[in-house]
Amino acid sequence: MELDQNPDVVIVGAGIGGSALAHALSEAALRVVVLEKTLEHKDVVRGEWMAPWGVAEADRLGLTGVYEAAGAHRPLRHVGYSEFLTREQAEAATLDWRNTPAEQPLCIGHPKACNLLNRCAEQAGAQLFRGIQRLKVTPGTPPRVEFSWQGRDFSLEPRWVVGADGRNGVVAKQVGAELTHDEEHHLFSGMLVEDAHDWPEDLQVIASEGDAHVLAFPQGEGRVRIYLGWPKEDRTRLLGPEGPHNFLRSWRIDCVPHAAAIYNATPASPCIAYPNHDSWVDHPVREGVVLIGDAAGRNDPILGQGLSITHRDVRLVRDALLDADQWSQAIFDDYVAERRERMSRLRVACRIASLRDAAFGEAGRALRQEIHERIDARPELAAPVAAAFRGPEALPAEVFSEAFTTEIAGEPIWSNLP
Numbered sequence: 001m002e003l004d005q006n007p008d009v010v011i012v013g014a015g016i017g018g019s020a021l022a023h024a025l026s027e028a029a030l031r032v033v034v035l036e037k038t039l040e041h042k043d044v045v046r047g048e049w050m051a052p053w054g055v056a057e058a059d060r061l062g063l064t065g066v067y068e069a070a071g072a073h074r075p076l077r078h079v080g081y082s083e084f085l086t087r088e089q090a091e092a093a094t095l096d097w098r099n100t101p102a103e104q105p106l107c108i109g110h111p112k113a114c115n116l117l118n119r120c121a122e123q124a125g126a127q128l129f130r131g132i133q134r135l136k137v138t139p140g141t142p143p144r145v146e147f148s149w150q151g152r153d154f155s156l157e158p159r160w161v162v163g164a165d166g167r168n169g170v171v172a173k174q175v176g177a178e179l180t181h182d183e184e185h186h187l188f189s190g191m192l193v194e195d196a197h198d199w200p201e202d203l204q205v206i207a208s209e210g211d212a213h214v215l216a217f218p219q220g221e222g223r224v225r226i227y228l229g230w231p232k233e234d235r236t237r238l239l240g241p242e243g244p245h246n247f248l249r250s251w252r253i254d255c256v257p258h259a260a261a262i263y264n265a266t267p268a269s270p271c272i273a274y275p276n277h278d279s280w281v282d283h284p285v286r287e288g289v290v291l292i293g294d295a296a297g298r299n300d301p302i303l304g305q306g307l308s309i310t311h312r313d314v315r316l317v318r319d320a321l322l323d324a325d326q327w328s329q330a331i332f333d334d335y336v337a338e339r340r341e342r343m344s345r346l347r348v349a350c351r352i353a354s355l356r357d358a359a360f361g362e363a364g365r366a367l368r369q370e371i372h373e374r375i376d377a378r379p380e381l382a383a384p385v386a387a388a389f390r391g392p393e394a395l396p397a398e399v400f401s402e403a404f405t406t407e408i409a410g411e412p413i414w415s416n417l418p
Contacts, residue, residue, distance in 0.1 A: 017293035018164030019117035026124035045190035053391030054308025143288030181279035345392035
């Protein structure tokens with residue numbers, strides 16, 4: 001394949017965000033080159049659940065049907081179990097999407113989705129180059145992209161560059177958009193299991209008990225993507241060859257009726273620990289360069305918002321590029337403002353979820369119980385976390401305010417709580 005020397009857009013990163021945007025822009029007859037450092041997409045133990053508001057974004061990109069045709073799974077019920085609730089209390093609050101007009105969530109394996117979108121982008125006309133090395137992006141008018149591929153050096157000056165190279169990417173640093181992040185609250189990991197045939201295939205679950213915060217999202221045919229949050233002081237819990245089995249042991253909890261289906265399942269992926277915190281860049285646009293997805297800042301994974309965030313980023317950046325005759329930083333003003341507010345609200349929602357579900361130790365357990373009791377007495381206090389399903393813009397600004405969130409946690413949520 002001969003490289004297009006005059007593309008309209010160079011996208012760095014062939015993950016879900018980069019390849020979804022490549023597909024969208026190529027369908028609009030723009031010339032797109034996608035550069036990817038890896039030779040294959042690997043399981044990154046995350047990024048496999050799309051919230052209802054994210055599915056609505058995928059709809060607007062024409063991708064939901066693509067995912068479903070490739071075998072995406074649609075959970076129909078959500079239950080939040082807890083050691084502070086009886087099974088009956090927890091299930092009385094079930095979110096049931098079977099008989100409502102609301103969009104259902106969607107689950108699809110991350111490597112599978114990346115490969116699927118890569119094919120879609122190429123079929124639409126994008127050029128994808130894998131195994132690139134020595135990438136350098138220089139902002140400007142026009143921007144410059146230098147890299148090596150298969151022993152040859154290349155230099156391109158497209159009309160625009162999109163940094164979609166994820167949380168460990170280089171584009172943000174190279175254009176001076178350094179990520180900052182808040183303090184780690186606890187540790188988190190994901191793992192795929194199979195042979196969990198006794199787990200209801202329409203049921204996704206979040207639960208907390210003792211020193212374990214667990215989540216389960218079925219993928220069909222006995223495969224379930226599970227997650228675990230645990231105290232940051234116990235950093236070695238999942239290390240070594242016994243890590244996956246220790247992960248499964250954390251599912252030996254009483255509050256989830258079907259937990260045995262998980263702890264008796266078979267690990268089908270690695271489990272990689274990473275901290276729970278938010279990160280952000282102050283301004284994800286430079287002259288000639290825009291950042292999307294994790295490259296532009298990511299949300300605490302406790303509420304699984306990554307895919308939804310990325311699909312909205314793709315839609316907004318697509319619209320900004322296609323709606324403007326002249327490309328400049330200014331065409332992304334709406335994207336920057338919307339993303340800043342969106343990520344601020346989701347940061348609050350995830351902090352509340354961390355305190356409610358993943359505060360550990362004696363003091364942490366007491367805090368979790370207090371929050372559950374407050375929400376039980378005043379159900380409206382659950383509103384911030386509802387943003388994870390409905391979308392952050394669907395709720396009034398005041399539910400993310402310090403005054404409202406202090407009522408939930410008993411003190412300001414960014415103080416030194418357990």
